[in-house]
Amino acid sequence: MSSFTLTVNGKKHTVDVDPDTPLLWVLRDSIGLTGTKYGCGQGYCGSCTVHVDGEAIRSCTMAIESLSDKKVTTIEGLSPNSSHPIQQAWIAHDVPQCGYCQSGQIMAAAALLSEKPDPNDEDINASMNLICRCGTYNRIREAVHVASENMRKKELGQKGGK
Amino acid sequence: MNATLNRRDFIKVSSLAGSGLVLGFYLPSKENESLFAEPLTDFSPNAFVKIDPTGTVTISVAKSEMGQGVRTSLPMIVAEELEADWSKVKIEQADAHPTKYGSQGTGGSFSVRGSWQMLRQAGATAREMLLTAAAQSWNADRSSCRAEKGFVVHSSGKKLSYGDLADAAGKLPVPTSVQLKDNKDFKILGKAIPKVDTPEKVNGSAMFGSDVRVKGMLFSSIEKCPVFGGKVKSFDAAKAKAVSGVKDVVNLENGVAVVATSTYAAFKGREALSITWDEGQWANQKSESIKKMFEDAVKQRGSVEDYDGDAEGAFASAATKVEAVYEVPFAAHATMEPMNCTAHVQSDRCEIWAPTQSPQGAQNEAARILGLPLDKITVHVTLLGGGFGRRLQSDYVQDAVKVSKAVNAPVQVMWKREDDMQHDWYRPATYNLMRGGLDKNGSPVAWLHRVAGPSSRGLVVGGSTPQYKIPNFMIDSHIKETGVPIGAWRSVGPSQNGWVVESFIDELAHASKKDPYEFRRQLLTRSPRLKRALEVAAEKAGWGKPLPKGIGRGIAAVEGFGSSIAQVAEVSVQPDGTVKIHRIVAAVDCGPVVNPNTIEAQIESAVVYAMSASMKDEITIARGRVVQSNFHDYSMPMINEMPKVEVHIIPSTEAIGGIGEPGLPPFAPALCNAIFAATGKRIRRLPIRPEDLKKA
Ligand code: FES
Numbered sequence A: 001m002s003s004f005t006l007t008v009n010g011k012k013h014t015v016d017v018d019p020d021t022p023l024l025w026v027l028r029d030s031i032g033l034t035g036t037k038y039g040c041g042q043g044y045c046g047s048c049t050v051h052v053d054g055e056a057i058r059s060c061t062m063a064i065e066s067l068s069d070k071k072v073t074t075i076e077g078l079s080p081n082s083s084h085p086i087q088q089a090w091i092a093h094d095v096p097q098c099g100y101c102q103s104g105q106i107m108a109a110a111a112l113l114s115e116k117p118d119p120n121d122e123d124i125n126a127s128m129n130l131i132c133r134c135g136t137y138n139r140i141r142e143a144v145h146v147a148s149e150n151m152r153k154k155e156l157g158q159k160g161g162k
Numbered sequence B: 001m002n003a004t005l006n007r008r009d010f011i012k013v014s015s016l017a018g019s020g021l022v023l024g025f026y027l028p029s030k031e032n033e034s035l036f037a038e039p040l041t042d043f044s045p046n047a048f049v050k051i052d053p054t055g056t057v058t059i060s061v062a063k064s065e066m067g068q069g070v071r072t073s074l075p076m077i078v079a080e081e082l083e084a085d086w087s088k089v090k091i092e093q094a095d096a097h098p099t100k101y102g103s104q105g106t107g108g109s110f111s112v113r114g115s116w117q118m119l120r121q122a123g124a125t126a127r128e129m130l131l132t133a134a135a136q137s138w139n140a141d142r143s144s145c146r147a148e149k150g151f152v153v154h155s156s157g158k159k160l161s162y163g164d165l166a167d168a169a170g171k172l173p174v175p176t177s178v179q180l181k182d183n184k185d186f187k188i189l190g191k192a193i194p195k196v197d198t199p200e201k202v203n204g205s206a207m208f209g210s211d212v213r214v215k216g217m218l219f220s221s222i223e224k225c226p227v228f229g230g231k232v233k234s235f236d237a238a239k240a241k242a243v244s245g246v247k248d249v250v251n252l253e254n255g256v257a258v259v260a261t262s263t264y265a266a267f268k269g270r271e272a273l274s275i276t277w278d279e280g281q282w283a284n285q286k287s288e289s290i291k292k293m294f295e296d297a298v299k300q301r302g303s304v305e306d307y308d309g310d311a312e313g314a315f316a317s318a319a320t321k322v323e324a325v326y327e328v329p330f331a332a333h334a335t336m337e338p339m340n341c342t343a344h345v346q347s348d349r350c351e352i353w354a355p356t357q358s359p360q361g362a363q364n365e366a367a368r369i370l371g372l373p374l375d376k377i378t379v380h381v382t383l384l385g386g387g388f389g390r391r392l393q394s395d396y397v398q399d400a401v402k403v404s405k406a407v408n409a410p411v412q413v414m415w416k417r418e419d420d421m422q423h424d425w426y427r428p429a430t431y432n433l434m435r436g437g438l439d440k441n442g443s444p445v446a447w448l449h450r451v452a453g454p455s456s457r458g459l460v461v462g463g464s465t466p467q468y469k470i471p472n473f474m475i476d477s478h479i480k481e482t483g484v485p486i487g488a489w490r491s492v493g494p495s496q497n498g499w500v501v502e503s504f505i506d507e508l509a510h511a512s513k514k515d516p517y518e519f520r521r522q523l524l525t526r527s528p529r530l531k532r533a534l535e536v537a538a539e540k541a542g543w544g545k546p547l548p549k550g551i552g553r554g555i556a557a558v559e560g561f562g563s564s565i566a567q568v569a570e571v572s573v574q575p576d577g578t579v580k581i582h583r584i585v586a587a588v589d590c591g592p593v594v595n596p597n598t599i600e601a602q603i604e605s606a607v608v609y610a611m612s613a614s615m616k617d618e619i620t621i622a623r624g625r626v627v628q629s630n631f632h633d634y635s636m637p638m639i640n641e642m643p644k645v646e647v648h649i650i651p652s653t654e655a656i657g658g659i660g661e662p663g664l665p666p667f668a669p670a671l672c673n674a675i676f677a678a679t680g681k682r683i684r685r686l687p688i689r690p691e692d693l694k695k696a
């Protein structure tokens, strides 16, 4: 075992684990942030998606040793009070069914919007390649579009107000 | 002692224990002040409703939430009759109890329809008692009072909240019969209400089985014998024990458990195990042998499951004969959350946290393994990351109980995706010999369905009786042991038989040169409800209207789980054989509507689940093992393949039906019938393979 320090949701954590331990298990078992889920452990499903320096990555295939000096954001740290436009749209469209994949879906969608504030359906297909066994895909697509629209409206409103 | 101890209890306790001592102990203090203030008690006339003096209404949910929305729909039923203020209702997940809530098993699309009467009764009983309490306190006539959004209102306009009335209502006798509301007066039922647990599912706080964390708990991963029914012969744990974080290695007979301080350490320890297996009698089983066994079996008549008239005779003399073989593969559930369970076994009791569809099953299993009475086994039901029938089993509960007992600590057993894929209870593979006869006018006169499948007649044969009026029909079966564990898989028998029946009736329609929709419609004389669903689906889809070139339209209708549903699929096939679904139109009659929001979601969900089984996946067997292991070789439909799904809910006064499963069976046949319409190629083996449809 070795000691690693990483910043998760703005807080520094030091953990004692093997260097090859995937970030997913560090989050869930060492730090106690269980919002990030294990679905396949092989990078196929996306349930474990978190942001590393703002980019969506699959934490089940990222070893802790490759993460020094990086900033990790998990679903718990995406926003205070579920106020992120993606979370708001997810609530408004009642997207989750069982909910197990949704932390990953939301983190992937949030990363997509920060990169492409106005994604088209092709962009959504490309970035939202996560498995939802409950089949919430149509609501996911709708909610991403709505979140993007709400973000734009808010921006316009802010500009107009100046 | 707890805070609801009232003065009477206090006196009882004091006199029992001898006044001095107890009085000394209960000397009034800031903390104990409430003990002397005649605290008001909660009103809880039955297992499902509790109203506290602040007016909070708590409704217990005794079924398991796996995405189908029971934590919302079941309380809606109670709240409706109770005339509660929905925005003030709190939901509590019930622990397992042998009798208190009736069956807690969550399956068969039975949660709403099976609880409908009982939950309405529970809400209405509480409402009546609150009304009586108010009338008594006003000295008013009961008929001058009405219940409304958490208040009892008198005709004069004065009102009392449910919280104000809780204490008094709690002292009333529970009435044995109460008046239920008229459906037309429903205020909550029938509204598209957002699911109560959505907020916790968007911020990571939702508690699934695998999220349970108990003080001092360890994590475990189990290497099970890859061959069905195999056992541990011997093993060497030395290397596994040397892995950092590994605490213990436990022989479970059907596998070896590694126990560690983290899930990942348990996974790594497991890789370091060396195990010799006694592979048992199925060591050489393979898909080809299973198919051969089924193929041989259907050459003879099997045991007759259902019949009318003389199907064999009518077939022999039919003017037109159609024969076909339909093959269905084994299918895995692949819930998004792999199987897991957390247990803490102590010498005289056991506490379990389980994502289970069968809380009472879990309780029974633990009691059996530990030799403890049921009341010493507490089962907390967490959220389920998908169920689909898989979590009706208790194998993962057994794992956790056994490992916790062995290491004398709380343990979470986490299955890897690979374990989940290879140790499932699969949807049965079946082999169906279909024979149909038409008279010279093209009307069907004979229907013969001979099915061969594994282990369980119910799972193999269920849903095979055609809804259509065919004067002579017979279904017979051959049930064979294959070693492959099979179980309930979302929509069970109809999941495969819906496809077989609705595909073959389409073949008969084409053989009689009739429109497949009209052909069905005329034969649905015995099932007016299904006929209506068929008509609505056809009308909403624009059946008969021209489609762009290359697009084909198919229809299918299946009755089951108390509901009737029809679907129309519009598809095209690319030159390389890939299928593109443009639109699915569904019409469903599920009786009174509880929550249209979840009905739509469940139909859409069932379509996706059916897409994976009909267009992508099969479980195959080689050397007694499941070949597939993860999502690379058991792949799921993704967002880019998702068709538009239109759901039409038919207003209905029929009995209430289920909704979690009925959306599944019509999908595959509607799809394959549409492929036939588009290409002239009939799919008789699932999953559909591009090579079956590639342009030659
Ligand atoms: S758990 Fe990481 S991609 Fe599936």
Ligand code: FES
Pocket: A096, A097, A098, A099, A100, A101, A102, A131, A132, A133, A134, A135, A136, B067, B336, B385, B386
């Ligand atoms: S909501 Fe269940 S897997 Fe996506």
